[in-house]
Amino acid sequence: MNTVMLRVEDLAKRFTLHLQGGVQLDVLNGAGFEVQAGECIALSGPSGAGKSTLLRALYGNYRADAGRILVRHDGAMVDLVTATPRQIVAVRRTTLGYVSQFLRVVPRVSALDIVADAAGGRADAHTEAAALLHRLNIPASLHGLPPATFSGGEQQRINLARGFIHGHPILLLDEPTASLDAANRDVVIAMIREAKSRGTAIVGIFHDAAVRDAVADRLYQVAPYQQAA
Amino acid sequence: MSEPTLLSASGLTLRFGAIPALLDVDADLWPGEILAIVGESGSGKTTLLNVLSGKMAPQSGQVMYRDPAGALQDVHAMPAPALRALHRSDWGFVHQNPRENLRMAVSAGGNVGERLMAQGSRHYGHIRAAAIDWLEQVEIDADRVDDLPRTFSGGMLQRLQIARTLVTHPRLVFMDEPTGGLDVSVQARLLDLIRSLVRRLGIAVVLVTHDLAVARLLADRIMVMQRGEVVEAGLTDQVLDDPRHPYTQLLVSSVLQA
Known part of the structure; x- marks a missing residue:
């Protein structure tokens, strides 16, 4: 029986740039997927589509405007969108890791x-x-x-x-092999695979197609959000 | 999650004439946590520190402190001797200018030992040993124990002040720009020292700083103040990486990248 470790529902993130005349950037809208224990999801999409924004939102680093980020923490699902800062600290301490x-x-x-x-x-x-x-x-x-x-x-x-x-039972990886040579890249691939076999749920951004193919079970397409006219 | 707060302030308001120094400010601090209060000069951050620590009374609002026995104490309703006793033992205060806290005509060891004596320690050998231990913890050579603080550099004075403050193992320390006015290399050493001592001893800290890099390095949570109001609050990385309020965005975008 598979265990859902992370479920994202209808997630939205808008940046309002007050110093640039209040320009609003809708970067995420309606993002949703789930990750089981031992599974690796690769976020894909063109540069600027919002992959890093999504990953940072999953860590509670960027604060989402709407939707839910449900994380299995201490046997219960905690919603990071509505969690208090101290709850987020607790989730990061034992459940949720992030490699920037x-x-x-x-x-x-x-x-x-x-x-x-x-x-x-x-x-x-x-x-x-x-x-x-x-x-x-x-x-x-x-x-x-x-x-x-x-x-x-x-x-x-x-x-x-x-x-x-x-x-951590859930790991978020932002370009973990970006500046590594082939030998070190292979070490990282092996480490990710070992983590998966221990049941770690992983969400990552992997620009290197070889790495992505070696570790990812599924892709989640992050679409550039089209602003309504 | 329901762990009780160590310090809890609600509805703090204080006006200096027409100038609002604090407007309906709430703040909570949990044991072992570091809370940074950031903002420009005149934003009310030092006033907030003074009100939280009982040095200055608010016109309205309340500051509640949970003592080691678990009882809640209203900081502004306490008798003055009880508040002084709190400042001598359970609490510490680190000033930007160490001369405000140190006695310049008393030796370094005396400055550290004095706080222990104020707490009731009487055994000279123990007090001196504790003073030397604390000088070493803040990276001041033990052979400087009998020297007067006026022979110390600015960075050493600040470290001596920290030794004097921490020797009584306070549960809560208030810090007002602890690294202000120091050379960057001295600042880095002091920051690392504060970070490791506070984490190791599990001390809760309310830290006032205008330096966002200091807040980033030390604080778990951050409160941004402008004209006496808290305009934004959250985890340090949230507020600094995803600032929402126009004033926070201005502060974050004004930092020079080295």
């Missing part, structure tokens, strides 16, 4: 600590963090350094380690 395209670097914090901090307070966090960094081909000599000066690809791999270490 870019690492937000904190001064003085080492790569290893950045990853271990995301483990949710597990006793073996540092061991696990080091193992993940090794798997992503970040040499031990870099683990103790703050990643501010690392290359884009290295920062992305640290971000990936940070996103995967907790083992």
